[in-house]
Amino acid sequence: MKIERREFLKLAGLSAIFGLGGTAIAASVQQTPSYIPDPKELTGKRWALVINMDKFKSEADVKKVIEVCHTKHNVPTIPNPKQEVKWIFTEMMENVFPEQQDKYLTEHYKHMPFLTLCNHCANPPCVRVCPTQATFKRKSDGIVMMDMHRCIGCRFCMAGCPYGARSLNWIDPRPYLDPKKINPEFPTRMKGVVEKCTLCYELIAVGKIPACAEASNGAIVFGDLEDPKSAVRKVLAETYTIRRKPELGTRPSVYYVIGGMKDAGKGA
Amino acid sequence: MHNGGKIILGLIVFIGLMAAPFIFGLGKGDVKPNPSIDTLAIKAMEKKQCVEAKAVMKTEHMKMLNDWRDSVVRDGKRLYVATDGKRYDMSLQNTCMKCHSNKAQFCDKCHIYVGARPYCWDCHIAPKEGA
Numbered sequence: 231m232k233i234e235r236r237e238f239l240k241l242a243g244l245s246a247i248f249g250l251g252g253t254a255i256a257a258s259v260q261q262t263p264s265y266i267p268d269p270k271e272l273t274g275k276r277w278a279l280v281i282n283m284d285k286f287k288s289e290a291d292v293k294k295v296i297e298v299c300h301t302k303h304n305v306p307t308i309p310n311p312k313q314e315v316k317w318i319f320t321e322m323m324e325n326v327f328p329e330q331q332d333k334y335l336t337e338h339y340k341h342m343p344f345l346t347l348c349n350h351c352a353n354p355p356c357v358r359v360c361p362t363q364a365t366f367k368r369k370s371d372g373i374v375m376m377d378m379h380r381c382i383g384c385r386f387c388m389a390g391c392p393y394g395a396r397s398l399n400w401i402d403p404r405p406y407l408d409p410k411k412i413n414p415e416f417p418t419r420m421k422g423v424v425e426k427c428t429l430c431y432e433l434i435a436v437g438k439i440p441a442c443a444e445a446s447n448g449a450i451v452f453g454d455l456e457d458p459k460s461a462v463r464k465v466l467a468e469t470y471t472i473r474r475k476p477e478l479g480t481r482p483s484v485y486y487v488i489g490g491m492k493d494a495g496k497g498a
Numbered sequence: 499m500h501n502g503g504k505i506i507l508g509l510i511v512f513i514g515l516m517a518a519p520f521i522f523g524l525g526k527g528d529v530k531p532n533p534s535i536d537t538l539a540i541k542a543m544e545k546k547q548c549v550e551a552k553a554v555m556k557t558e559h560m561k562m563l564n565d566w567r568d569s570v571v572r573d574g575k576r577l578y579v580a581t582d583g584k585r586y587d588m589s590l591q592n593t594c595m596k597c598h599s600n601k602a603q604f605c606d607k608c609h610i611y612v613g614a615r616p617y618c619w620d621c622h623i624a625p626k627e628g629a
Contacts, residue, residue: 264579265569265578265579266577267576370574412623416591417623420617420621435574
């Protein structure tokens with residue numbers, strides 16, 4: 231059979247149209263898998279914490295909060311201070327607020343260990359220096375996250391962080407976990423990655439508040455800094471609060487109350 | 499041919515050595531890995547169905563796990579809406595391994611066979627076997 235060039239082109243065009251249409255129909259029948267956030271997730275634009283140091287009456291109260299966090303996230307207890315890993319920890323006031331040092335300071339605060347953790351800065355220097363974007367700021371809620379899969383252990387972030395909130399795993403952390411207390415729902419880390427507090431993103435994702443706030447009996451208030459009605463904003467409006475090294479321009483999201491705060495509950 | 503005998507002998511020895519693994523492996527080579535889905539959680543299922551169809555899981559699970567990881571860690575989206583519309587929490591430890599609680603008989607079977615060494619378990623905690 232002889233076929234004209236024009237006829238051939240017409241046929242080819244028609245079959246192409248049918249062919250494309252056919253695949254489109256097939257695709258619409260089969261639902262493609264998709265990813266969605268958990269409907270229970272807490273939503274906020276910029277999560278923040280207010281730590282009321284007045285409500286921590288003794289070292290035991292502080293230790294309890296640390297214990298809860300570290301157990302939940304499989305943070306190892308390494309005796310050598312040069313290799314230790316910490317998410318939430320204590321420092322003396324002179325180190326947490328070096329610019330506030332004063333020999334006439336209330337005796338209580340001179341000896342009271344201050345709780346400190348990642349400040350989830352609005353302008354985080356660790357994120358700026360990370361060469362692999364293993365640490366990054368979540369656009370949705372301002373959490374400074376760690377993607378352990380990407381961390382190459384270069385420790386630029388540790389040099390960048392002015393609060394000492396990051397720890398490198400110098401050694402395999404697993405032998406330093408209490409086998410009876412390991413949380414099987416959360417991963418551990420491996421040698422050579424940097425870790426820090428992630429503001430319990432895994433709890434926020436299922437509608438719970440961070441473990442430290444939950445365990446603190448109202449001494450740590452959690453909430454959305456951008457929401458004027460949040461528990462955090464309520465405290466900030468009523469009480470004078472301070473942040474660590476604000477002069478560096480990192481804009482921390484962790485506030486401290488030292489001396490007098492009304493009970494605002496656990497918050498959220 | 500100079501030293502012909504030695505050369506030919508040498509060649510025979512050489513070919514013999516090179517072929518030895520194939521000769522000794524004859525008849526044993528086709529022992530294919532047979533990952534086991536024999537766990538309590540899977541036995542209790544009415545319809546033995548993974549997140550996606552078996553064929554898809556077999557060929558795509560590595561890519562899927564990477565996509566799940568990126569979605570959860572980087573985008574904060576934790577739920578997977580599967581092809582059949584069912585929703586799953588995207589978690590290796592809390593979803594995959596809840597059913598496939600036999601890592602040694604499931605994951606390791608094929609991974610050892612093909613020489614794949616995924617680094618999942620450097621951090622993620624494998625379920626206690628025999629429990």
